[in-house]
Amino acid sequence: MLTFAARRLLGLLLTLVAVSLVVFVVLEVLPGDVAEIILGTEAREDTLAALRRQLGLDRPAPTRYLAWIGGLVTGDLGLSHTYGVPVAGLIAERLAVTAPLALIAFILSGAIAVPLGMFAASRRGGPGDWGVMAFSQAGLAIPNFWFAILLILVFAVWLGWLPAGGFPGWGEGIGPALRALLLPALALALTEAAILSRITRSATLECLGEDYVRTARAKGLDRRAVLRRHVLRNALIPVTTIMGLQFAFLLAGTVIVEQAFTLPGLGRLVVQAIFQRDLIVVKNAVMLLAFMVVLVNLVVDLAYTAIDPRPKAAP
């Protein structure tokens, strides 16, 4: 298990180096003059030169890359051009919205999908099964930002139960902050829940056909106990894997959902930074998002090995 974890950790580091190279090349090498992108083509030459010096653009690209990586490790990411504040602080502040949002959506999607999928499998071919699969098809087809708009229409505009958008900040207490995150998390969770309920259903069906289930039934356990004690744990193996892989898309989804609910999160920061041509913010925020994607995939891999010991024996 330890060598397996060490090997995966090494893989993670290599992937991160590759990811950072892609981000660096796309945002600092390909555009040509970054200072001109930030200030526009009509900027005066001395202003451009000053910004180039401030950003360290007068140094060769490999040096800049290494300096950036050093900054990523020490937390010194430079100043945001638009906000005039350190990028690290800006990102940390926004992460305090995005991370809880993604986490709540993650929990919601599992909490919705696993029971639904198991229910559908236990009612195979019946109306309950059909209903769950129809939900799944609908969830896959409805774009998260449209679902967000529909949620706002129903719960904020018509019923007035929850806020239509914005975020009060954690300083106002956990209650109001969670209320502000509930609809966005639901909008984010729908697609994932749709995918997961399908996976849970087919994984459960597969387990239900196994010998140990027949044995458990034969020794007199009722259906519920078999589902809970024997099927659930085994069915969770593929479900966990997919949940982890989907977490990446969930994180990426925050970019769109935060826009829909005007939440001051990392995703909204990135989109605004693009329009404000604040490439330093874009570079670091995208790197962080990609880092989280890669990290979660590693955690999933390790968790997968903990639930199901088989893969670690493989070469």
Next chain:
Amino acid sequence: MIGARGFGAGRGGRHVGFAIGAALVGLVVLAALVSFVWTPFPPLAIDIAARLEGPTAAHWLGTDHFGRDTLSMIMLGARNALAVGLAAIFIGMALGVTLGLTAAMRRGLIEDLVMRATDLTFAFPVVLTAVLIAALAGPGGVNAIIAVGIFNIAVFARLARGAALQVLGRPFVLAAQAIGKGPWRIAVGHVLPNIQGVLIVQATVQFAVAILAEAGLSYLGLGVQPPTPSWGRMLNEAQTFMFIAPGQAIFPGLAIALAVLGLNLLGDGLRDLLDPRLRVWRMG
């Protein structure tokens, strides 16, 4: 097998799903084609007097904040969605299948490189790639095509490699080798025809992913720019006026959902017709 099953469980239900999917996709294609010769109103004609109307006899789906006819704009939006989807699938299949087949035929270093490159691509979900491209090139309609296209290259490369490796061990490939056929003639003449089913099914699914991604990017303002109508941007604009004209925030979303539902059902149905044991991943 973890192949996720869709509507209903029996094969009868599958045919219904396939028919519904084909009908929905047909409807979107028809709307896009008809929009070239006819729309109920000139789609970009501004009529401030008739702004933010609900559905009426003249404007079946109402009008937006400029008084433009929503149905006409949705028809033009279908053109945009299909164009982005087709282009992204074309890029993904042309390059991805070539890379995947090369990896499977050559093995060794080339295969390793292709696989690691796909790993790297998957570290950037479509939205993130699009954000990078938009930061580089500014907002525009091509962003979505390139972003989904790059992602699709990785999806099809993996899929083609995996499927090709399975086919390569089969006797007819050995027979072709025995009579002296070269690797490329075997790849094109024997492997490709045997993996086209799984490629076509995945293409349907990725088409749906492309439509969703394009809509999402346009919603963020990073996709096609005004005045070209796009379903995603229509929703973005409608959100501002949601309190006065909720209908405007419903119809473009319905168009996206029906197009995607149609493609997904079509993909599920095709999968069952071609090979029910196929595993299809939805990636994006």
